[in-house]
């Protein structure tokens with residue numbers, strides 16, 4: 043029997059990179075949490091303590107900040123592709139670089155009587171937007187002409203709720219079933235979604251990734267709003283189909299959706315009726331519904347999903 047090194051990777055996690063564009067008096071801000079990881083032949087660093095092949099995580103951090111200036115952050119995806127490509131070039135023993143980005147959105151603070159927060163707002167004062175976080179994971183493998191780039195875009199914690207238009211009934215029952223069937227319930231989730239672009243050429247082709255994000259987000263939201271739900275599973279599938287139907291460059295979308303149960307509170311004990319008006323928002327346990335929706339001719343995902351947490 044021998045003991046051997048298994049899979050490994052290393053990088054700098056959670057670089058909080060804030061880039062402000064201040065070329066005019068009207069500033070813009072991109073607020074990122076950037077994690078890098080290199081995979082490849084780094085066995086000697088583990089077995090012999092030999093750092094000859096190791097591009098320090100400190101250098102990876104510096105590159106992340108330098109690239110915020112040198113390359114800029116037109117979109118998280120474009121920045122991540124540039125950063126991943128650079129790290130792979132700088133570390134010859136690496137076979138793959140993965141750059142994960144979370145973006146926190148800031149809105150301009152509405153000021154003045156006419157300003158309803160509709161895109162006007164203050165030039166350089168901002169307020170953080172809700173819980174939702176935009177994400178991307180870019181994986182770069184190979185160099186030069188052989189370079190393969192996979193781009194996942196997505197979001198975490200898009201919290202949505204519908205106060206009717208949702209039922210859950212007809213389910214299996216056994217001796218442990220107590221759940222009552224319902225034809226009118228609250229449906230709420232905190233959606234994590236990631237979608238895979240059909241090829242990195244979407245970036246070369248000048249696809250506006252910010253517009254793409256806004257469009258997928260709107261498709262998810264409007265489908266959630268307008269689809270009658272017989273289960274969260276059905277709603278997720280409808281949302282995924284809608285995204286693929288309206289975005290030809292997206293090959294697949296994956297969801298992880300906690301069912302944020304809203305339990306009708308028993309007010310009978312106080313002589314009050316409760317016709318779907320007062321709920322206990324139960325935070326745990328929660329149903330966890332996960333699904334992927336994809337084209338049957340989707341191009342191979344390669345390493346796109348490798349080490350991407352919370353996905354099947």
Ligand SMILES: O=c1[nH]c(=O)c2[nH]c(=O)[nH]c2[nH]1
Nearest residue numbers: 210221272273274275301329
């Ligand atoms: O939308 C739902 N899907 C389920 O699978 C499930 N299971 C459950 O108890 N409630 C629900 N709701």
